[in-house]
Every structure is written in C-alpha cells, then in structure tokens.
Amino acid sequence: MTYQKTMEKLSNMKFIKPDKVLSLYLHTDRSHRDQQGGEWKIALKNGFNRLEEYIGASSKEELERLRSIREDVEKYVESKERKMPRGLIIFASADSGLWETFELQVSVPTNFYWEEYPVLDELQKMYQAYPLTGFVLMQKNEIKILTSIFGLIEESQSMAFDLEIDDWRMHQGPSHHSSSMGSGAIKTASQVDHYEDRINANQKRWVKSLGSKLDRKAANKQWEKIILVGDKGEAELLEQYMNKKVDAIIQKNLLNENESTVLEKLLA
Numbered sequence: 001m002t003y004q005k006t007m008e009k010l011s012n013m014k015f016i017k018p019d020k021v022l023s024l025y026l027h028t029d030r031s032h033r034d035q036q037g038g039e040w041k042i043a044l045k046n047g048f049n050r051l052e053e054y055i056g057a058s059s060k061e062e063l064e065r066l067r068s069i070r071e072d073v074e075k076y077v078e079s080k081e082r083k084m085p086r087g088l089i090i091f092a093s094a095d096s097g098l099w100e101t102f103e104l105q106v107s108v109p110t111n112f113y114w115e116e117y118p119v120l121d122e123l124q125k126m127y128q129a130y131p132l133t134g135f136v137l138m139q140k141n142e143i144k145i146l147t148s149i150f151g152l153i154e155e156s157q158s159m160a161f162d163l164e165i166d167d168w169r170m171h172q173g174p175s176h177h178s179s180s181m182g183s184g185a186i187k188t189a190s191q192v193d194h195y196e197d198r199i200n201a202n203q204k205r206w207v208k209s210l211g212s213k214l215d216r217k218a219a220n221k222q223w224e225k226i227i228l229v230g231d232k233g234e235a236e237l238l239e240q241y242m243n244k245k246v247d248a249i250i251q252k253n254l255l256n257e258n259e260s261t262v263l264e265k266l267l268a
Helices: 003-011 039-056 060-079 121-129 189-201 203-221 232-240 259-267
Strands: 021-027 087-093 099-104 111-115 133-139 142-149 152-162 167-170 225-229 248-250
Touching: 003 099, 003 121, 021 039, 021 060, 039 060, 039 111, 060 087, 133 203, 133 232, 133 259, 142 203, 142 259, 152 203, 152 259, 167 203, 203 232, 225 232, 232 248
Parallel strands: 133 225, 225 248
Antiparallel strands: 021 087, 021 111, 087 099, 133 142, 142 152, 152 167
C-alpha cells in the first residue's frame, strides 16, 4: 500500500474506548546536532513514561493497551538504529491490530498522541511540503522518472527513445547516450555522430511522444507536482507538449547520478 493510500485509510478510522490509537512522531535525524548521540532513545522513553502516567490516572484498561503497544514500538524503532531514517511516524492500536509506519528522509518533531482516531495533522503538513511529485530527469533522448513522496523515492523508471522502433522503451542499468543505437559491434565516431544527428533531427517528434506518456503517467500516479530537470531548452520544449502543469524546471544534469543524492539536491 502506498503512503497516500495509507493516509486515506487512516483518515477514515475511528476507535471505541478503551481501544485507542497511538500516533507517534519521532525526531531521529542524525544530521541535527541534537540527535548525534542517540537522543531519540531518551525522547522515546520519556514520551512513553509521561503518556503512561497521564493515562494511568484515569483508565487502567487503556494503560494496559498502551503498554502492550509500547513493547512493539520500542522493538521496531531499535531495529532501525543502524539505518535510522530522519523521521519515524507510527500509528498503532491494541484491539484492532492497527500498525502503520512511515520512515521518512525529512525531520519530524517528536510528539505522542493517544486518541480515538489517528492524529494526522503533522503528517498532512509534511505532505503539503513534500507531496507526491514526479521528477523527470532529461538528457537528450534519455529520461529517468522518479516518483517521490515525503522526500522518498516511491518508484524509479528509465526510458530511452529508440530510433529503430520509433518509440520509447524501458531500459535497465546506467544510462548511456548510445544505448539506443541497436546491437552490434563497437560504434565508430562517425556512427555516433550520425546517430546524434538523427536524434537532433527528430527531437520534436520524440519530445511530443514523451509529453503524452508523461501526461498519462501523471494522471495514473496522481502526481501533485511535476518538475523537469535537465537542459532548459529541452525541458521547455517538453512542457509545450504536455497538458499537465509543470511546476518547475531545474537546469541540472543529474540523469546518471545516484537517485538518493539526486533527490537530496532537488529538495534542498
């Protein structure tokens, strides 16, 4: 289930006492000075202790349920210690068995909530800042499409326009300018130059075809934003052939860089 669908499910949930839901937001970003010594462990322990003290004063039944959840939550968070994300969000309940987690590469403030419904306000604010976005990395006749939400890569897809079949095709592995030249022996410099000439001559046609494909993908994925990354002229040409709104054009060549690094640079 995607994060977006999980959010929709949570927004429609309601619990009946004594069963309630724990909504936990935990700041675990080690890039922050106040988190480089594992301070999240203290915050987690203290947060649960305060919550138990508050609930125990009014309902032993609710306290029992919270304690049964606490053990699972602590084990889960500790299991992430070696590769700790920058922010953790957990929604859990005892009777219903609700267990949903968000491991984010953006920071969240630490907060504990014990209510009859999942507390989503902070999660929704984060979604507004890091919505479902389609990043289109362009370089000549090659593209990589990154679908991102909450600063995470949800899907990665690479395509190249193949002049032999006159259409876009999926391809695996690192990108290379000559990847669509067909099979055979090593290409000579003249063959490469000829291929580049054919690409340039047919640019408008393959960009137009790409625009239609991106429109369909944006609709299917329900992108909130579309950002084109690459040569400004090529990006502006692509924008002309798209019906969907392009929110930004970033003039950077990032097609062959590590995807996680690319996202950090684009979201900085």
